[in-house]
Amino acid sequence: MAAPRGCQTSTLARVYRALLYVIAGWSGFFVMGVELLGGRLLAPYFGSSIYVWGAIISVFMLALSIGYLAGGRASLHAPSLRRLALILLAAALTTAPILLYGDALLDRLSVAVRDPRFGSLSAAMLLFFVPTVISGMVSPYAVRLLVADLRGAGDRVGRLYFVSTFGSAAGTLLTSFYLVLYLEINQIIELMLAISALVSALAWLPTAEAVAA
């Protein structure tokens, strides 16, 4: 069953859906936060020419498109809120190498690949592709858990798109207007990883457990 049995209108069902929306909204925030900071991470090595941004945006779009496919496929096998939370957590964990090896990798790539277009493209690919594919899985997977009947499907999916894209807008704005003014790039990423872990943990709340059972 997509939604908990026999409690369509109950508080539990509402909590369950709210969690799905929170996960999708946060995932949107996370993706755009990382994308924006990605430009910052690459700039010292490849500059901030138009093709550096072109490379980053292309990689994110490609990764998301593949993520949508993968998320849809994954939702076919025993979908659950907790598995969705694990997807969110996996996106965070695969972002961590950026903090650990980002600079070393960028340094080597900027030496190895002379053409700055393909240098930045391969850098963006190596650093951001995997976490963004995983982030892309979140929305279609959440749709599977959210849609209970055909009639309400459009409404639920519309709301999901809303929170996810609104989250992206918020992630872009907050990061570029405020976070960079107070925190270092790596600190912002660490903060976002911590929030991802917290949001994932919500799926293990007793309420969520009761609902999902």
Added chain:
Amino acid sequence: MRLTLEFAQRRLRTLLLLALSVAAGVAAAAWLPHATAAANDPRLIHSERSLYRDVLVYQDDQEHTRCLCFTRYCDIGRQSCLDLDSPDRLVFEYTQMMLGALYLNPQPRTVLIIGLGGGTLPRTLEKLLPGAQIDVVEIDPAIVRVARDFFSFQGDGRVHIIVQDGRAYARQALRGSRRYDLIMLDAYERQYIPEHMLTREFLQEVRGLLTPGGIVAANTFSSSRLYQNESVTYRAVFGPFYNLKSSNRVILAANGPLPPLSLVERNAASFARSFRPFGVSSQQVLERFSTRVDWNAHARVLTDQYSPANLLNGLPP
């Protein structure tokens, strides 16, 4: 019921129309001053949209100047100006102050300029420094074209143009063997600062590209919060430096001990004659030299991890 609804709809439509025409009127009124003043204003002789910005060339037929701007009516300042009657004259004070770098090291043999603009600096240095090899790095190919077509910038022989991001060039050049006696940073505008070129790491790379005793000259800003952060960042990499202020700010720093003021004064005197054709008083430039620390020494150093230069530039000092 239906009738009232229709009536309400019609009224709403009328109101909307009214609002639209008011808005149009206000827009027209706001635009009018520009339109009426246009007869006396400098005329636009070239405009193109490059990958990075609008590149506009205005000519003032009364003052016989031609200026490069990145915004309509040069609202946010002129990037570079050419005096059509005496093309050698340095119209802007900041370019004159940049020449102050020669007081610290009078005979640079290799020069790197990051940011071409109208090509004033390479044009001037080519004439002032016979025999010097000058590399210019400019990110925007449109600027290179416009400098050639409208600002009599030749860019041949001893001037070598590289179309590339300045930071990317610096990193690449560090792996090579070429080093510079003088590096001029002229890539910052009030409108937009390339933030990756105003960090400790970038300045360390610049320092790495300097020969021992080599000089860096940076054209930057004298107002806003950024002044504090910029100062401590240069200080962190180069130690004490000379600070020259007018409407712009020029920082002159050395790879090694800062040449003492006595030496600076002697060199300034030696340039008195050769600066004259450029309309530069070497004494006036000398009077701008200061080593006074007039910033908050505890401001945060800008790094690759922390570089909100444009946000800081929008804050009050």
